[in-house]
């Protein structure tokens with residue numbers, strides 16, 4: 001294989017959840033730039049459509065699908081739409097995720113909150129992985145990428161539900177790698193440190209940022225493009241013998257909120 005083909009996704013079909021903004025948008029755009037047809041899905045069809053239109057305007061192939069990953073029937077429909085539009089699925093990015101932000105004081109949240117966070121961060125990636133696997137196996141190329149978090153390995157106050165759900169996502173992938181490997185499917189996790197998106201902006205203050213940077217050797221917060229690069233690595237043939245792994249993209253350090 002020539003070096004310039006290692007990141008080539010021409011002819012591959014990708015699906016990204018929460019692709020209308022932030023890290024999901026970055027994933028959609030980098031996969032499309034590498035040649036994949038990209039289904040941009042988001043709870044907001046308007047946001048998904050904007051990203052898909054941008055990809056199409058840049059000469060790529062894309063379609064937008066409304067999908068709330070908390071709704072099981074939406075997940076079924078997302079994969080049906082992808083297959084009916086582009087014929088198969090080769091790459092799945094389980095990006096949509098919620099929780100944390102230092103807002104999980106155990107006495108201020110209830111069971112419904114916990115179920116919701118686990119539903120978006122664990123149950124949806126599990127269900128989508130199950131749905132896409134037969135198509136990936138049949139097509140001969142499959143890569144599933146979960147967007148986890150540094151919170152999956154950090155220990156911090158008021159983060160137990162988000163952190164444990166993302167830890168479950170890590171372990172889900174390292175186990176599913178054994179189930180899916182024989183089907184020709186790889187499954188890996190990308191774990192962002194603090195990355196400049198709207199979700200981060202909702203909790204970031206100058207004081208918190210200064211504390212984060214004190215423990216970040218590459219002395220800046222993450223950008224969406226930093227995370228998208230790791231997604232492209234796992235999506236493309238360059239990582240053909242890599243599965244069940246979690247790659248933390250964090251400037252070499254730890255950015256907790258406390």
Ligand SMILES: NC(=O)c1ccc[n+]([C@@H]2O[C@H](COP(=O)([O-])OP(=O)(O)OC[C@H]3O[C@@H](n4cnc5c(N)ncnc54)[C@H](O)[C@@H]3O)[C@@H](O)[C@H]2O)c1
Pocket residue numbers: 017018019020021022023024041042043044047067068069070095096097098120147148149150151191192193194195196197198199200
């Ligand atoms: N930004 C960070 O610092 C950071 C750090 C670690 C992990 N992460 C993880 O990265 C992922 C993306 O985070 P982000 O910062 O880009 O978020 P973001 O808020 O910038 O974008 C999230 C996107 O997901 C969509 N969305 C929200 N709920 C949804 C649902 N139920 N179904 C489908 N789409 C939905 C939103 O409309 C939005 O387009 C999440 O899994 C998050 O846990 C982010």
